Amino acid sequence: xxxxxxxxxxxxxxxxxxxxxxxxxxxxxxxxxxxxxxxxxxxxxxxxxxxxxxxxxxxxxxxxxxxxxxxxxxxxxxxxxxxxxxxxxxxxxxxxxxxxxxxxxxxxxxxxxxxxxxxxxxxxxxxxxxxxxxxxxxxxxxxxxxxxxxxxxxxxxxxxxxxxxxxxxxxxxxxxxxxxxxxxxxxxxxxxxxxxxxxxxxxxxxxxxxxxxxxxxxxxxxxxxxxxxxxxxxxxxxxxxxxxxxxxxxxxxxxxxxxxxxxxxxxxxxxxxxxxxxxxxxxxxxxxxxxxxxxxxxxxxxxxxxxxxxxxxxxxxxxxxxxxxxxxxxxxxxxxxxxxxxxxxxxxxxxxxxxxxxxxxxxxxxxxxxxxxxxxxxxxxxxxxxxxxxxxxxxxxx
Amino acid sequence: xxxxxxxxxxxxxxxxxxxxxxxxxxxxxxxxxxxxxxxxxxxxxxxxxxxxxxxxxxxxxxxxxxxxxxxxxxxxxxxxxxxxxxxxxxxxxxxxxx
Ligand code: SF4
Ligand code: SF4
Numbered sequence: 288x289x290x291x292x293x294x295x296x297x298x299x300x301x302x303x304x305x306x307x308x309x310x311x312x313x314x315x316x317x318x319x320x321x322x323x324x325x326x327x328x329x330x331x332x333x334x335x336x337x338x339x340x341x342x343x344x345x346x347x348x349x350x351x352x353x354x355x356x357x358x359x360x361x362x363x364x365x366x367x368x369x370x371x372x373x374x375x376x377x378x379x380x381x382x383x384x385x386x387x388x389x390x391x392x393x394x395x396x397x398x399x400x401x402x403x404x405x406x407x408x409x410x411x412x413x414x415x416x417x418x419x420x421x422x423x424x425x426x427x428x429x430x431x432x433x434x435x436x437x438x439x440x441x442x443x444x445x446x447x448x449x450x451x452x453x454x455x456x457x458x459x460x461x462x463x464x465x466x467x468x469x470x471x472x473x474x475x476x477x478x479x480x481x482x483x484x485x486x487x488x489x490x491x492x493x494x495x496x497x498x499x500x501x502x503x504x505x506x507x508x509x510x511x512x513x514x515x516x517x518x519x520x521x522x523x524x525x526x527x528x529x530x531x532x533x534x535x536x537x538x539x540x541x542x543x544x545x546x547x548x549x550x551x552x553x554x555x556x557x558x559x560x561x562x563x564x565x566x567x568x569x570x571x572x573x574x575x576x577x578x579x580x581x582x583x584x585x586x587x588x589x590x591x592x593x594x595x596x597x598x599x600x601x602x603x604x605x606x607x608x609x610x611x612x613x614x615x616x617x618x619x620x621x622x623x624x625x626x627x628x629x630x631x632x633x634x635x636x637x638x639x640x641x642x643x644x645x646x647x648x649x650x651x652x653x654x655x656x657x658x659x660x661x662x663x664x665x666x667x668x669x670x671x672x673x674x675x676x677x678x679x680x681x682x683x684x685x
Numbered sequence: 686x687x688x689x690x691x692x693x694x695x696x697x698x699x700x701x702x703x704x705x706x707x708x709x710x711x712x713x714x715x716x717x718x719x720x721x722x723x724x725x726x727x728x729x730x731x732x733x734x735x736x737x738x739x740x741x742x743x744x745x746x747x748x749x750x751x752x753x754x755x756x757x758x759x760x761x762x763x764x765x766x767x768x769x770x771x772x773x774x775x776x777x778x779x780x781x782x783x
Contacts (some may be wrong), residue, residue, distance in 0.1 A: 451697050492696050500701070502698070502703070504699075510699070521697070
């Protein structure tokens with residue numbers, strides 16, 4: 288470990304995001320406030336206003352413009368930062384697609400909240416799911432310390448010359464955005480040092496005033512195919528890169544998260560629970576209790592959702608006797624939750640075992656210890672060959 | 686997968702040289718009309734060049750000249766010209782020119 292001990296304090300998730308984003312020295316920030324993200328926009332604005340960060344804040348009239356500003360600035364070579372949630376995320380939908388297609392390495396914090404349709408000012412991952420095919424790298428974090436650390440890693444990932452993709456860091460609205468937790472904020476020199484390798488890489492092309500270059504040029508026919516293939520390939524490369532950056536971060540700062548997935552007590556586990564976000568923290572406690580009661584259960588915390596960590600998941604889950612996936616969102620048109628549906632695509636590689644889908648924690652309904660306890664018990668029963676329900680909406684059975 | 690395709694973009698992201706190799710289709714082939722300049726009216730303000738969507742107005746020092754390889758005949762230059770120095774003429778008028 289090389290990093291100096293940072294300031295340890297009790298901080299709200301949103302304050303951590305703004306504070307650490309500033310340490311990454313974005314040059315252009317455009318951030319429209321929306322619940323439950325607003326403190327991110329407010330705090331980073333005051334950091335700049337106080338002269339603690341030399342950045343241009345572009346005041347926009349909405350999220351669509353915020354993303355357009357970030358993409359433009361990014362294509363001009365600037366490091367950018369924005370944050371949003373729910374309605375804001377879908378209001379910038381066309382522009383997030385363009386940002387990805389243009390390969391602009393914008394970093395955005397998305398504070399997860401239910402999406403329009405049913406107006407719910409409450410937590411849920413439906414906004415993340417609604418943008419899963421946008422071409423962005425999507426990462427989900429569990430707690431406030433992970434917000435701090437992953438945000439720094441997001442810049443290393445997005446701006447890496449081999450990647451050049453926008454990265455969306457997701458964390459649960461309400462549960463983390465407004466949660467106060469002990470967090471160590473890295474010192475500026477260490478953040479600078481961790482991001483310094485980017486400066487040694489070849490320079491990506493940027494817009495130069497007066498030069499006649501086309502950025503994100505519409506590729507007709509084979510130009511389109513080529514741009515899509517390159518983007519698709521970069522997404523594939525991002526998987527290993529996430530692991531490498533996480534390892535490097537661990538070596539430098541003494542904290543690491545497993546990269547694409549975090550495996551908790553998986554080595555000797557006979558059954559596995561797959562969860563993400565703050566619910567994964569609760570799941571770890573449940574797993575400790577269930578292990579004390581003799582059930583060999585482990586947790587796979589899904590950190591990288593796009594690209595989907597195919598190889599790592601197969602490696603972690605192969606040979607397990609039953610698997611349950613807890614989704615905090617709905618997949619309209621499929622029977623199972625979105626993450627469960629994706630996991631089922633790997634079934635032929637994992638093995639012919641029961642995969643149980645659970646929907647829980649919608650609209651700020653807690654994914655409680657008893658809920659996860661139930662999931663573990665039912666997974667254990669399924670592993671023993673007992674009958675099981677393949678899809679369960681937990682709150683409806685309460 | 687064996688890729689036979691010859692890469693079009695030199696860069697990882699879809700960046701292109703808009704002077705010649707902008708990956709638009711052969712936009713010149715879309716044209717049914719072309720802008721014709723009356724040099725006596727032009728004061729070289731540059732608005733036509735600024736507004737031209739495929740950016741095919743070439744700076745000639747005292748006026749702008751349309752590059753017919755890319756001009757799609759949209760007429761925006763003629764519409765924007767404050768001095769009405771550009772007139773859109775049907776392509777048929779030039780049918781006998783090479
Ligand atoms: S807009 Fe009209 S006046 Fe101005 S440069 Fe073009 S042709 Fe000439
Ligand atoms: S007609 Fe359209 S494409 Fe042609 S020079 Fe004028 S603005 Fe450009």
